Amino acid sequence: MAAQPKTIWDRLEDIPREILYGLLLITIILPMIYPIGFPVPISAEVQRWYNTIDALPAGSVVMIDFGYSGGGEPELAPMAVAVYHHLFKKGDIKVVTMSTSIEGPLLWEKAMLELNPAQYGKQYGVDYIHIGYIANVEAAMAAVGKSISATTTTDYKGTPLSQYSIMEGVDNAADFALLICYTTGGDQSEGWVRQWYTTYQTPYLSCVLAMMVPTMLPYQKAGQIVSVTSGAQAGQMELLVEVPGRGIKSADVITMTHLLCIAFVVVGNIAYFGKKFSGGKK
Amino acid sequence: MSIVMKKNVPILIVALTALLFLLEFFVFPELKDVITMLQNWGIILTAFTLGFGAVNMFMYHGKQVSRRTKNQWPFSLWLLIVLVIFTVTGVFMGATSTQYSWLYNSSYFALSATVYSSLGFYMTSGIYRALRAKNAESALLLVVGIIVLARNAPALAASMPILIQLDSWLSAVPTTSAQRGIMIGAALGALALGIKTMIGKETGFLGRLTEGEKGGS
Amino acid sequence: MELASIIQIWLAALFTIWIYTIAFRDDAFFKFAEHTFVGAAAGHSIVYGVDNIIRYGWAPMTAGNMMYAVVFILGILLYTRFHQTYFWVSRVPLSVVVGIGIGLSMRTTVTSEFIAQIISTAQMKVLGLDAWTGFSNLLFIIIVLATVYFFIFTFPKAHGGSLGIISKVARYGMMAAFGYSFANTVLSRFNMIFGRIDYVMNTWLVLPYAMLALPVILLLAIYAMIPAERRPWPKKS
Numbered sequence: 263m264a265a266q267p268k269t270i271w272d273r274l275e276d277i278p279r280e281i282l283y284g285l286l287l288i289t290i291i292l293p294m295i296y297p298i299g300f301p302v303p304i305s306a307e308v309q310r311w312y313n314t315i316d317a318l319p320a321g322s323v324v325m326i327d328f329g330y331s332g333g334g335e336p337e338l339a340p341m342a343v344a345v346y347h348h349l350f351k352k353g354d355i356k357v358v359t360m361s362t363s364i365e366g367p368l369l370w371e372k373a374m375l376e377l378n379p380a381q382y383g384k385q386y387g388v389d390y391i392h393i394g395y396i397a398n399v400e401a402a403m404a405a406v407g408k409s410i411s412a413t414t415t416t417d418y419k420g421t422p423l424s425q426y427s428i429m430e431g432v433d434n435a436a437d438f439a440l441l442i443c444y445t446t447g448g449d450q451s452e453g454w455v456r457q458w459y460t461t462y463q464t465p466y467l468s469c470v471l472a473m474m475v476p477t478m479l480p481y482q483k484a485g486q487i488v489s490v491t492s493g494a495q496a497g498q499m500e501l502l503v504e505v506p507g508r509g510i511k512s513a514d515v516i517t518m519t520h521l522l523c524i525a526f527v528v529v530g531n532i533a534y535f536g537k538k539f540s541g542g543k544k
Numbered sequence: 545m546s547i548v549m550k551k552n553v554p555i556l557i558v559a560l561t562a563l564l565f566l567l568e569f570f571v572f573p574e575l576k577d578v579i580t581m582l583q584n585w586g587i588i589l590t591a592f593t594l595g596f597g598a599v600n601m602f603m604y605h606g607k608q609v610s611r612r613t614k615n616q617w618p619f620s621l622w623l624l625i626v627l628v629i630f631t632v633t634g635v636f637m638g639a640t641s642t643q644y645s646w647l648y649n650s651s652y653f654a655l656s657a658t659v660y661s662s663l664g665f666y667m668t669s670g671i672y673r674a675l676r677a678k679n680a681e682s683a684l685l686l687v688v689g690i691i692v693l694a695r696n697a698p699a700l701a702a703s704m705p706i707l708i709q710l711d712s713w714l715s716a717v718p719t720t721s722a723q724r725g726i727m728i729g730a731a732l733g734a735l736a737l738g739i740k741t742m743i744g745k746e747t748g749f750l751g752r753l754t755e756g757e758k759g760g761s
Numbered sequence: 762m763e764l765a766s767i768i769q770i771w772l773a774a775l776f777t778i779w780i781y782t783i784a785f786r787d788d789a790f791f792k793f794a795e796h797t798f799v800g801a802a803a804g805h806s807i808v809y810g811v812d813n814i815i816r817y818g819w820a821p822m823t824a825g826n827m828m829y830a831v832v833f834i835l836g837i838l839l840y841t842r843f844h845q846t847y848f849w850v851s852r853v854p855l856s857v858v859v860g861i862g863i864g865l866s867m868r869t870t871v872t873s874e875f876i877a878q879i880i881s882t883a884q885m886k887v888l889g890l891d892a893w894t895g896f897s898n899l900l901f902i903i904i905v906l907a908t909v910y911f912f913i914f915t916f917p918k919a920h921g922g923s924l925g926i927i928s929k930v931a932r933y934g935m936m937a938a939f940g941y942s943f944a945n946t947v948l949s950r951f952n953m954i955f956g957r958i959d960y961v962m963n964t965w966l967v968l969p970y971a972m973l974a975l976p977v978i979l980l981l982a983i984y985a986m987i988p989a990e991r992r993p994w995p996k997k998s
Contacts, residue, residue, distance in 0.1 A: 279669045283784050286668050290951075290958055300699035303708065332653040333660030336956020337949060364594070364809045365656070367640060368648050397813045398590035398858070400865045405583040412580050413587070416816055419640050456869035460877075472696075473946035476938055479715060480724040484881035486873060492945065494952045497698070512955045513698045519951045520697035524690060526672040531686075534676045550849040554856035561857055565864025585832045586861040588818040589854055592836035594810030598803040599843055619792050623800035630804025639812045646769055652801035654773035658780040658957050659798060664950030665784035671947070681936045688940030696948045713897065714941055721901040722938035724878050725908020725931065731874035732913065738863045749859045750852050751842065 271540060274533035282526070289522045293514035300517050302510065308498040311467055311489040312348065314440070320354040322439035323432055325406075325464075327450060328359055328366040328373070328392075334446035334471055335369055337493035340509035341469050342444045343377050344499040350382040350389075351503065356428050357390040358438070360406060362399045362450050367392060367418045376507075387417075387426035394418035399449045403457035407435035435462035444469045444493070451478055459486045469493060551757045555744040562742055601627060626651070688714055767968060774965035777957050778978055786986035904934035911935075 268276075318324070330338045349355050361367055370392050384390060393414055396402035405413040410433050416422055423429045431437065441464045445451050451470050458464045465488050468478055472492035481487045491499075494516070496509025561582065568575035605620035613620070630652075634644045677683035694700045695711035740746035747753065779794040814836070822829035835854035842851035882905050885898045910919075911931035920928040965971050984992070 275673075277672065280785055282669050282672055283665050286665065287958075290954060291962070294959065294962055298699075301702040302698040303702045303705075305708070306712070332656030333953070335653070335657050336661065336959075337952040364806060365648075365653070368645060368653070371640070371645065372649070372653075394816065395809055395813065396587055396817070397594065397810070398586045398861075401583045401586035401590070401861055404865055405580065405587065408576070408580055408583070413584060414817060415820065420638075420816065452874075456866065456873050460869040460873045472949040472952070473942060475945055476715075476719050476723050476942045477727075479720040480727050480878055480881075481873075483716070483720050483724070484877045486877060492948070494696070494948045508956070508959070511959070512952060515955045516948065516951060517697040517699040520693050520700070520947070523668070523671050523693055523947055526668065527675050527686065527690060527693075530672045531676055534678075550852070554852040557853065557856040558860040558863065561860025562864035562867065565861065566868050569868040581828060582857075582861060583865075584817060584821075584829075585835075586858055588814060588829070588832050589836055589839065589858050591810045591813035591817070592839050592854075593858075594806040594813075595840075596842075598807050599840070601799070601803045603843070619796040622793065623796040626797050626800030627804045627807075630801055631807045634804065634808025635811050639808050644808070646765060648801075648805070650769040650772040651776060651797055652805055654776045654957075654960075655780060655794060655798035655801065657953065658777045661950060661953030661957050662780055662784060664947075664954045665781075667947055667950050681932055684933060685936045685940040685943065688937045689944045692941050692944030693947060696944060714937065717897045717901050718904060718934050718937035719941040721904035722908050722931075722934040724882065725905045725934070726912070727874050728878055728905070728909050729912030731870050731878075734870055735867060735875075738867045741859065741863060749855060751848065 269537070269540065271533050271537035274529065275537060285522060286519065289518045290515050293518050297511075298514045298517075300513050302497045302501060302513050304498045304502065305491075305495060307489045307491045308495050308502065311345075311469075311491055312499065312502045314465065314467060314488050315345065315348050315352070318352065318355060318439055321356075322354075323356045323358060323437055324349060324440045324442060325435075325438045326357060326359045327362055327403075327441075327443040327445065327454065328370045329362040329443055329445035329447065329450040330369065331363050331365045331446050332369065334493065335372075336508075337471055337496075338444045338446065338469060339369065339373055339376070339493075340496035340507050340512075341491070341493045341499055343373050343507060344496055344503050344505060344509060345442065345469075346373070346377050346379075347505045348499075348503045350377075350379060350384050355389075356432075358410075358428065358432060359390065359392045360402075361392070361395040361418075362402055362453075363445065363447070364395055364397075366395050370418075388428055391423075391426055391428050392418040393423065399447070400453045400457055403453050404461075407458050407462060409434050435464050438464055440464070441466045442469070443467075446471055446474075448474060448477060452481070455481050455486045467491075547757055551747070551750065551753070552744070554750060555742075555747070558749070559742040559744075562738070598627060598631070688718075762968075770965050770968060771971075774961050774971070775978065777961055778982065781957075782982045782986065788982065788985035790982055790985050903930060907931035908934055 326342075328342065346357070349357055359370060361370065363369075379386075379390060393406075393410065394417060396406065396413065402413075410429070411423070414423070417426065435441075435458055441454060441458055443451060443454050443466070445468075451468050451474065454466055454468070459466050466486070468481075468487050468490045470478060470490065470492060472494045475490055475492050478487065478490040482490045494512075496507070497511075497513050498509075500507050500509045564575065564582065565579060568579045601623065605623050608620035609617050609624070611617070630644075630647060633641075633647055637643045675686055675689065677686050691707065691710050691714065694704075695707040701707050701711075737746060741749065750757075776794050776797065779790040780798075782788055783791045783795075818829050818832060818836075822833065835857065839851050839854045841847045841849075842855075844850075882902060885902060887895050887899045887902070889895075890898070907927050907930040910927050914920075918924075966975065
């Protein structure tokens with residue numbers, strides 16, 4: 263039996279993936295070569311996040327979990343850097359960082375290079391510190407919440423914590439005014455609710471991959487998290503903090519690629535229904 | 545060795561350890577020091593497990609190299625070389641040394657970020673081929689998907705504020721409520737699993753069981 | 762710029778391009794990059810595993826706390842899982858880890874993922890609000906209840922007949938939630954692609970000779986994608 267000739271709907275439905283990927287690459291690269299400068303509206307969650315940090319009283323100590331892996335760095339690092347800018351701009355805020363991700367300490371170093379805390383006159387060990395990667399996500403959170411000194415005696419480079427003035431009077435969850443977590447893992451973002459918010463009621467800001475946001479929304483609704491944002495909203499934070507960076511740079515690309523996706527959905531469905539109504543598909 | 549030692553003792557350890565944590569939290573806060581020590585044990589034991597991947601790699605890829613498996617063994621050999629370079633540099637020069645940091649940034653970080661992002665390509669193809677309004681449920685998924693896609697495009701959201709309102713409602717009502725339902729269901733499941741593990745009805749963590757062990761104690 | 766930094770950027774850019782070639786065809790460059798990734802990941806795990814063992818175990822033990830000697834023995838016993846006969850010994854240390862995990866999560870899961878969620882839902886008002894907010898809150902409560910029902914009552918009768926409406930509401934609610942998650946996943950992945958292409962274009966391509974090397978690298982990658990028997994060169998004798 264001779265093969266049925268391909269209709270226009272068949273061809274439209276079976277566009278080779280190389281063409282789809284090629285179009286995607288062009289849509290990403292073109293706005294990078296010719297930036298458009300699309301506007302970026304500020305969402306309620308990002309504004310709430312910003313306001314929470316802005317309302318911190320002088321002398322507050324903040325705990326940050328650099329809990330993301332290299333895979334999530336392009337999305338989460340711009341947000342982490344923008345928030346550090348905000349914390350350091352504010353003045354008398356001390357920041358203790360730890361990592362529940364195995365890549366955390368090295369990614370934190372990358373973020374610090376991008377941030378350059380010295381521009382705000384901030385000193386390692388006096389205004390900020392990294393106490394290292396601690397294995398076993400929830401046990402690490404619980405242990406640090408109970409007592410940092412009983413968990414670790416050194417920073418991420420192995421220098422005794424007793425040598426750093428920032429650690430004076432800081433030992434457990436009660437000493438922190440705010441908890442911030444950047445993560446690519448559900449274990450971490452949800453673990454902090456269980457081990458810190460539920461146990462110590464520490465106000466918690468969570469920044470996760472955009473795809474993880476929906477799973478975190480019930481916690482936000484129940485008041486267990488002050489604000490859940492995605493790293494993809496970094497551009498908004500950069501606008502609020504007035505330090506444009508990688509986040510705002512991606513706005514053009516994100517707009518164009520999303521328009522392409524919508525076009526793909528529309529064309530794909532036209533092909534599907536075209537085929538269906540022309541009798542090609544039951 | 546008896547099944548009691550091989551199966552029942554581990555289950556008893558699980559039950560006692562978990563029970564200690566529950567007792568300290570709800571009844572006896574004076575157990576704090578024991579719990580602190582156990583938490584530190586958990587951290588250290590998990591650190592020990594971080595070498596499992598490497599042992600498996602050596603077992604599998606070592607075999608490929610020794611058998612000279614066609615089109616595979618040179619890659620397997622390279623993998624083992626990379627593993628050794630990372631380990632030696634990181635362990636002997638320090639996990640935060642300049643040398644290790646260089647190694648990490650030039651290979652692992654770049655690869656990790658790219659591997660995860662490459663899924664975006666397949667997703668594009670999926671959007672084109674699979675996102676179809678075939679029935680009411682898939683049409684709902686598609687409509688919500690398109691609205692949120694449009695909202696996530698900053699320029700579109702800025703020019704059409706209705707998108708922000710729609711997204712905000714979709715996020716606050718159907719998404720949060722369905723996720724909350726899933727969360728409550730999952731929490732009940734997790735509790736049931738925890739209790740079943742403590743009483744020895746769930747033995748998945750024991751790994752492979754021998755015929756004798758499958759039959760109970 | 763230092764030579765070490767230049768080499769680092771070149772390597773990172775090459776690995777990025779080689780990984781992306783898999784989107785089009787499998788090839789040797791991708792396999793090389795893939796095996797580098799797996800080897801590096803396993804090596805990185807060992808490095809930070811050893812780092813943690815030294816910092817949190819060895820240091821307190823050498824400071825005189827001999828309770829940590831026990832955990833060292835348990836840690837070493839974990840590796841008996843690779844032994845054909847004595848694999849069961851590894852269950853003892855593993856059961857400590859599992860027990861800690863269960864204890865830690867059970868004691869707070871009830872509060873954070875069960876009670877807090879129920880209280881939050883129960884506190885939602887339906888009456889005495891504007892019509893839209895009242896409707897939204899009512900819909901919220903209905904979807905929560907329907908979804909919980911959907912997952913708890915899994916036997917067929919609970920989803921058939923007149924009770925089928927509950928499952929239907931749950932399915933609609935979840936499909937809307939999945940549509941939301943799907944769109945956010947797209948956002949995540951595109952952000953990640955942007956990050957890598959931004960690196961290639963603005964960190965690597967601005968280096969000397971990178972622009973010249975790019976077409977060569979791409980041509981080699983395309984060549985590697987062609988199956989060996991169809992390659993124009995070298996001819997098979």
